[in-house]
Amino acid sequence: MKIGELSKRTGVSVRMLRYYEAEGLLKPERTESGYRDYDLKEVRTVERIKLLGAGGMTLPTILQFLSCVRGEGPIFEPCDELRVTLRQQIRLVEEKTEKLAQNRQVLTSFLTEIGEN
Amino acid sequence: MKIGELSKRTGVSVRMLRYYEAEGLLKPERTESGYRDYDLKEVRTVERIKLLGAGGMTLPTILQFLSCVRGEGPIFEPCDELRVTLRQQIRLVEEKTEKLAQNRQVLTSFLTEIGEN
């Protein structure tokens, strides 16, 4: 299928699909005239990438265990690398959360200082 | 005082002090030769900007109520605009926190799917 269709099926913009490719996440065939030609199963791949991205992962990070994500199975192949990365990522999210909590603290203390009314 | 000294006193890099100025947060005098000449009280101003920045505020946001921050008082002048902005900012931090919680959720569910061992 061509890029426009993949875009409609996944909800990921054409621009971003090309970007995924630039980052090494997708490697579609090409027609004689140079059009990208995606295999139907890439729909699943893209949806997984999308989901992981929604989890705060950067594309290079996702690329690290792309082989797991490209699996045919219903979910993911059990993949040590993926497990490790997921844990690191969760840790990262937790750190960001802590920092936000600190930010909130700073701001509320200011609010208190000048009177909360 | 010159920019280097202000930098040492506040812990804010020379680069960033110049950036503050570019964003309209500081307006130091100039010596005949063009050197920035800061008033001693600007140390306090810079420290407040720094603190608000640590709270996640962007410089343009801080600029909005700079008059409150530049006050001579020990803390801030009671300033309606500041109060409003602080509340918005806190709301913003809360939204970011919620999003991070969702991210975490996505990641942990993946971890569960492939087995947590």
Next chain:
DNA sequence: TTAAGGTCTGACAGCGCTGTCAGAGTCAAG
């Protein structure tokens, strides 16, 4: 006087996407 160290301006780079635009070729339906 000289040399070191501070300062000046301006600009490039990077982070991680994401939209958009330009100029050109391709494909399909009428």
Next chain:
DNA sequence: CTTGACTCTGACAGCGCTGTCAGACCTTAA
């Protein structure tokens, strides 16, 4: 064949800082 919709590549822009480098001037102490 023509037209509109789609695709291609490449590049510019923006978010909000932050470091760094270049080329040139200033200041201060030896």
